[in-house]
Amino acid sequence: MDFWSNPVKAAGDWLTGVFTGWGMNADVAHYLVVFIGILLLITVVMVLDIFLVWTERKIVARFQDRIGPNRLGPYGLIQPFADIIKLLIKENIYPAGVDKWVFNLAPVIMMMSVLLLWAVLPLAPILFGVDLNVGTLYLIGVGALGTLSIIMAGWSSNNKYALLGSFRQVAVMISYEIPMVVAMLIPTILAGSMGINKIVQAQEVWYIVLAPLAFVLFLISATAELGRAPFDLTEAESELIAGHHIEYSGMKFGLFYASELLHTFTFGGFIAAFFFGGWRGPWVEQVPALGLLWFLIKATIGYWMFGWIKYTLPRIRIDKMLDLNWKFLVPFSFALLMFLALMNALLRETGFYAIGMFLSNVLFGWVTLEILRRRARTAREKVESVQPAAEAGH
Numbered sequence: 301m302d303f304w305s306n307p308v309k310a311a312g313d314w315l316t317g318v319f320t321g322w323g324m325n326a327d328v329a330h331y332l333v334v335f336i337g338i339l340l341l342i343t344v345v346m347v348l349d350i351f352l353v354w355t356e357r358k359i360v361a362r363f364q365d366r367i368g369p370n371r372l373g374p375y376g377l378i379q380p381f382a383d384i385i386k387l388l389i390k391e392n393i394y395p396a397g398v399d400k401w402v403f404n405l406a407p408v409i410m411m412m413s414v415l416l417l418w419a420v421l422p423l424a425p426i427l428f429g430v431d432l433n434v435g436t437l438y439l440i441g442v443g444a445l446g447t448l449s450i451i452m453a454g455w456s457s458n459n460k461y462a463l464l465g466s467f468r469q470v471a472v473m474i475s476y477e478i479p480m481v482v483a484m485l486i487p488t489i490l491a492g493s494m495g496i497n498k499i500v501q502a503q504e505v506w507y508i509v510l511a512p513l514a515f516v517l518f519l520i521s522a523t524a525e526l527g528r529a530p531f532d533l534t535e536a537e538s539e540l541i542a543g544h545h546i547e548y549s550g551m552k553f554g555l556f557y558a559s560e561l562l563h564t565f566t567f568g569g570f571i572a573a574f575f576f577g578g579w580r581g582p583w584v585e586q587v588p589a590l591g592l593l594w595f596l597i598k599a600t601i602g603y604w605m606f607g608w609i610k611y612t613l614p615r616i617r618i619d620k621m622l623d624l625n626w627k628f629l630v631p632f633s634f635a636l637l638m639f640l641a642l643m644n645a646l647l648r649e650t651g652f653y654a655i656g657m658f659l660s661n662v663l664f665g666w667v668t669l670e671i672l673r674r675r676a677r678t679a680r681e682k683v684e685s686v687q688p689a690a691e692a693g694h
Contacts, residue, residue: 390550402456407555413445424591435496454544465543480521482633486514500578530613568602
């Protein structure tokens with residue numbers, strides 16, 4: 301029963317005992333066990349990434365009334381492995397004038413930026429890499445590596461289309477990081493901690509109930525941050541062919557592609573941790589390892605939401621995209637942060653905290669829609685008043 305109450309610790313203690321039994325120093329054995337744990341987590345995440353390729357294709361197929369992979373293996377499950385073999389044996393091509401060091405390092409940094417995020421994600425009550433008390437800040441800081449990777453790939457390719465694509469995507473990522481960070485601050489305020497595990501533990505009521513507008517704000521901003529439709533300017537084929545990774549071939553391109561899918565699932569994990577209660581669920585108190593199952597289910601729901609958005613909405617222009625962020629989402633996010641922080645302070649000690657917070661979000665959303673509706677009506681009336689004068693002049 302001790303094993304099932306904390307299987308990770310039990311396995312670590314057993315492995316440490318094996319190494320010390322071989323005559324290894326206790327400290328060296330401890331660090332070796334930690335390294336094996338990190339390697340095991342990365343391996344599991346990378347295997348998960350392989351099946352995300354299959355999942356993505358199946359989701360697309362269902363949305364577009366197609367079948368998807370169905371030839372290699374049952375339900376096409378072996379298709380991703382065939383694709384990996386194809387990418388590995390493809391020729392590695394370098395464009396003329398490429399900066400090889402930066403060119404080769406960019407996809408590695410992109411994948412590393414995604415893997416490092418898993419270090420602080422609480423997968424279960426007893427299964428997480430590091431329980432940082434500033435885990436939210438860590439997520440924001442490590443996420444900046446992806447931006448650096450895109451600039452490196454576009455600049456080092458010696459291709460104007462790649463460079464323009466990287467500039468454009470980075471402009472979007474930096475812009476939408478502001479409302480996304482503000483959306484992450486709202487669960488931090490509700491929980492009274494920046495530690496992600498503490499945020500999960502504080503969710504007696506899921507924060508999607510207490511702050512549904514923060515969830516919507518995070519979902520929109522994260523979609524732009526990931527570069528997925530309708531914000532997929534990286535893959536605006538009619539304008540920039542394929543953006544910053546146009547010159548990459550073989551497994552280097554594969555790393556960019558795998559990073560996008562894994563990054564999307566990782567953001568599904570953020571949604572699970574910040575808004576869906578993380579690993580919390582039935583029977584977790586009795587069997588803590590069961591929290592991993594609940595976390596993966598919730599993260600998969602978040603991943604499916606990103607897929608739903610991507611394969612439903614058309615791409616929008618970059619000027620409209622930046623207008624949406626700077627003219628609406630940024631001021632909306634700061635106003636929402638201050639409003640929910642105030643309501644949290646006023647309602648925290650009352651007996652109707654959950655329903656009060658939910659209704660506060662409804663009120664704030666209704667006021668926002670009214671303001672937008674009146675601004676749209678004023679703009680429409682202005683246009684309609686100008687048109688008769690223009691026609692009379694002709």
